[in-house]
Amino acid sequence: MKNFVLYNPVRVIFGNGESNDVGNHVKGLGKKAMIVSYEVHDFLNPLLERVHASLAAHGMETVSFYRVQANPLLCHIREAVEICRAEKVDFCIAVGGGSVMDSTKAIAAGVPYPHDLWKMFISRHDCEVAVPPTQTLPTVMIPTLPATSSEMNCIAVATNDVTKEKAYIYCPTLYPKISIMDPALTCSLPTFQTVIGAVDAMSHVLEAYLNGDQRSPLQDRLHEGLLVTIMDELRAILKDPSNVEHRANMQWAATLAWNGYIQSGLDAPTPMHQMGHVLSARYNTPHGVTLAIFMDAYFRYTCTLDSEREARFALLGEKIFGVSRADKTDREAAIATADRFVKFMDEVGAPHTLTAAKIPHEEIPEIAEDILIHGCDANGNLPSIPPIGKEGILEILNMAK
Numbered sequence: 001m002k003n004f005v006l007y008n009p010v011r012v013i014f015g016n017g018e019s020n021d022v023g024n025h026v027k028g029l030g031k032k033a034m035i036v037s038y039e040v041h042d043f044l045n046p047l048l049e050r051v052h053a054s055l056a057a058h059g060m061e062t063v064s065f066y067r068v069q070a071n072p073l074l075c076h077i078r079e080a081v082e083i084c085r086a087e088k089v090d091f092c093i094a095v096g097g098g099s100v101m102d103s104t105k106a107i108a109a110g111v112p113y114p115h116d117l118w119k120m121f122i123s124r125h126d127c128e129v130a131v132p133p134t135q136t137l138p139t140v141m142i143p144t145l146p147a148t149s150s151e152m153n154c155i156a157v158a159t160n161d162v163t164k165e166k167a168y169i170y171c172p173t174l175y176p177k178i179s180i181m182d183p184a185l186t187c188s189l190p191t192f193q194t195v196i197g198a199v200d201a202m203s204h205v206l207e208a209y210l211n212g213d214q215r216s217p218l219q220d221r222l223h224e225g226l227l228v229t230i231m232d233e234l235r236a237i238l239k240d241p242s243n244v245e246h247r248a249n250m251q252w253a254a255t256l257a258w259n260g261y262i263q264s265g266l267d268a269p270t271p272m273h274q275m276g277h278v279l280s281a282r283y284n285t286p287h288g289v290t291l292a293i294f295m296d297a298y299f300r301y302t303c304t305l306d307s308e309r310e311a312r313f314a315l316l317g318e319k320i321f322g323v324s325r326a327d328k329t330d331r332e333a334a335i336a337t338a339d340r341f342v343k344f345m346d347e348v349g350a351p352h353t354l355t356a357a358k359i360p361h362e363e364i365p366e367i368a369e370d371i372l373i374h375g376c377d378a379n380g381n382l383p384s385i386p387p388i389g390k391e392g393i394l395e396i397l398n399m400a401k
């Protein structure tokens, strides 16, 4: 395990019905709040009305900004920042999934930011250095989709609508003040959102498990426990979508998957995310679908690259799928593990190929070029164990067809 600093100041309020008391939970953060949610938000209207009413009951004013879309756009963040400045908003509340929470963090950091907002984002290895925000308005997260852990991390991702680059801010300034996690809010999530949210959470665990420092048995067991929990709870939710206990376990598992705890000491790169961001930026492919695609192709490409990879995938398969290693070589067990992941994604209905995501195969060379620009290091390698060059990226994309 490598040395690490772990800092996570988010106050988590977890429980069924806690979102009904949001006004009480946020009192003290200011007099006026911007409530941020999706452009299409009919399904959240009852919750949004409750949030406004609860704040009003505690003497706070509210301004609505319902413009966020999946794969959130910089232009909407700019728009909201201008409204916050004009309205003298004191704090921001996100009501929605990762796109809404990420936008809310960027909006809150953007209000006091003295430069052009895109300067906050890191978009490519060869660009001028981003200027991280040093201040932010307080933020409150009310997540409605377990997936990104944005409710408990300091990351915000957005797409520049002009340059079509998908980029991120990773900065301690962005930690939310409070996250109100109310599992009951997730009981009515559509099946597709539930599935791709779970796939995203699994990918967060697997990026660290496969590509981080591999000398921590404790972190390994935490990862394996989270993966088994997410898969079991997803299966249970698909059978019984309104079961709040299963929803609660899924929500907390997704939060722990990317809030920094299980990544501590591993210093892991995120190759599947780097490749996935390019698909989202080019085709507006849902984030979770891009991860399903690369949990298929990237696994099949990397699992037999060398004996170390074979042993790692064999261990993973043994721990989470019960793949027997007694009667197999590590290579055979690694391939069986990759196959089991594909089977799992078929079982839960996650689209995991470029064809299923309607991504044109003839654009694979251009996709590879975009990955080289935005996801690779200055030497043209995608950070991963082992690092992957252009030929490997093309091979993964061709395996993803």
Ligand SMILES: [Fe+2]
Pocket (backbone or CB within 6 Å): 148, 200, 201, 203, 204, 273, 287
């Ligand atoms: Fe993700």
